Amino acid sequence: MTLKNNEMQKIRATNPQSGIVLRATPISDYEGSIRLLNAKDEETKTQISILQSERRNLERSLVYAMITRKFFQAIDESYQKFSREERVFIDSILIERKSKIEIDFYDIPLKAGSAQFLFYNDVLRNIDQIIGNTRNQSQQMGFMELSALKTKITVDTSKY
Amino acid sequence: MAFRRTFGILLAIGIFIAAVVIFGVLPTLDFRKQRETLTLIAQEYEQTWRQHDNESNQYTQYARLIDSQKSEFEQLDAFLRSYNLKPAVNGKTLTFSGEVSAQAFSELLSYFGNAYTLEINRFNASNTEKMPILISEPKTTTFNIRNLEVKSIQYNEKLSKR
Numbered sequence: 001m002t003l004k005n006n007e008m009q010k011i012r013a014t015n016p017q018s019g020i021v022l023r024a025t026p027i028s029d030y031e032g033s034i035r036l037l038n039a040k041d042e043e044t045k046t047q048i049s050i051l052q053s054e055r056r057n058l059e060r061s062l063v064y065a066m067i068t069r070k071f072f073q074a075i076d077e078s079y080q081k082f083s084r085e086e087r088v089f090i091d092s093i094l095i096e097r098k099s100k101i102e103i104d105f106y107d108i109p110l111k112a113g114s115a116q117f118l119f120y121n122d123v124l125r126n127i128d129q130i131i132g133n134t135r136n137q138s139q140q141m142g143f144m145e146l147s148a149l150k151t152k153i154t155v156d157t158s159k160y
Numbered sequence: 161m162a163f164r165r166t167f168g169i170l171l172a173i174g175i176f177i178a179a180v181v182i183f184g185v186l187p188t189l190d191f192r193k194q195r196e197t198l199t200l201i202a203q204e205y206e207q208t209w210r211q212h213d214n215e216s217n218q219y220t221q222y223a224r225l226i227d228s229q230k231s232e233f234e235q236l237d238a239f240l241r242s243y244n245l246k247p248a249v250n251g252k253t254l255t256f257s258g259e260v261s262a263q264a265f266s267e268l269l270s271y272f273g274n275a276y277t278l279e280i281n282r283f284n285a286s287n288t289e290k291m292p293i294l295i296s297e298p299k300t301t302t303f304n305i306r307n308l309e310v311k312s313i314q315y316n317e318k319l320s321k322r
Contacts, residue, residue, distance in 0.1 A: 007195050011202050017209040018202035030194040037201045044208045051215040054316055058222045061279055061313045068280045072273035090303075093269075095283035 004028050064097070064160035067131050071101055071155060074126035082119045085110060091150075101155040108148045115140065115147045124153060131155050216321055223320040226313055229277045233312035236278065239271060252312040258305060259288070265303040282309040 008027050012019030021040045025032045079088055089106040107120040120138070128134045133156035141148050237254055240247045243264040247256040260268070265285065272280065284306045 004191060008198075011195070011199055015202035015206045018205045021205070030191070030198055034194070034198050034201055037198070037205050041201065041205045041208050044205070044212050048208070048212050048215055051212070051219055051319055054319055055215065055219050055222065058219070058226075058313070058315055062222065062225070062277075065275065065277060065279055065313060068278075069273060069275055072269050076270055076273050090287060092286035093283060094285075095280050097279065097281040 004030070008033070060160055064157065067155070067157060067160065068095065068101065070130045071103075071127060074123055074130060075103065078119050078123040078126060081122060085114075086117070086119045088119050098158055098160065101157055102152060104150075104152045106148050106150050108146055110146070112145050113147075117149045120149055120151055127153060127155060133157075216319070219315070219319055220321040223315045223317075226277050226315055229275075230312070232275050232277050233310075236271060236275070236310060239267070247308075252314055254308075254310045256305060256308040259302050260305055262301050262303065265305075277313045279311045279313055280309075281311055282307045284308075 005027050008022075008030070012022055018037055021037060022033050025036055082088075087108045087110060089108065091104040091106065092102075093104075094100070094102040107117045109116055109118075124134070124136055135154045135156070136151060138149055138151045141150060233252060233254065237247055237249055240254075240256060243260065245256060245258055245260060245264070247254050272278070285303050285308075286306075288302045288304055
């Protein structure tokens, strides 16, 4: 009996978390200890599975929030950068979760004859660098004596 | 006579060996097996526990991040109301439809550009002007927002170590 007890104490000491669980069983009860640890192991694995699933959901939500945040940040930063050179006219913004973010705007350089479209190039580069999955459609047109670029930038967010 | 004696001795030896096997060897073998099984299960449980601890710590870190920005949702509600807009709040989901000034729209976009824990599920906004308003024209434009739905990211408090 002493040998069994000693061996049990060694096992509990070497594996502290198991030792905590095994406090609920008598020190000489090997079969009961095996049953209890098996049950606790299964229960903990189930909890891990729940935690992993919840963590992935949280990560997906946080990444999606980051995408929308960076999208609007990119627009704001580019707008601030070029507000003296260009006029930006937002026509529409569309966001659909698990689908896309889309902005439709006109970029109009204030300097006659200029067709640089600094805002458009900057915002497109920023969005593409930060988020990726970007498509864009542009159409240049005459607007009064100025040039205007009508653009639609779409970010694919179907994975989030 | 000699045969019966020999038989008796052999029988006694046999009984002795059987007793040793039954009461000595078999329980020892059985104990060894139980000890090995328990050791293996205990080692496996240690690994399982560590994995659970890691997962739990990671989840708690996300929970702390969300908690650190938890006022974003209420601030969004307050921001819209500061422009006399009336968003509908249901739990941690805010919905709004209506016309807003260019100033409010611009601030709303800036607000979204700083939000860490807001999920914009739906947002459909369009300028009420058909074409770009004339450069330097004093007229201010408005935006029509349809179906803005913003949700505050929530975590399961039971899974967090807080």
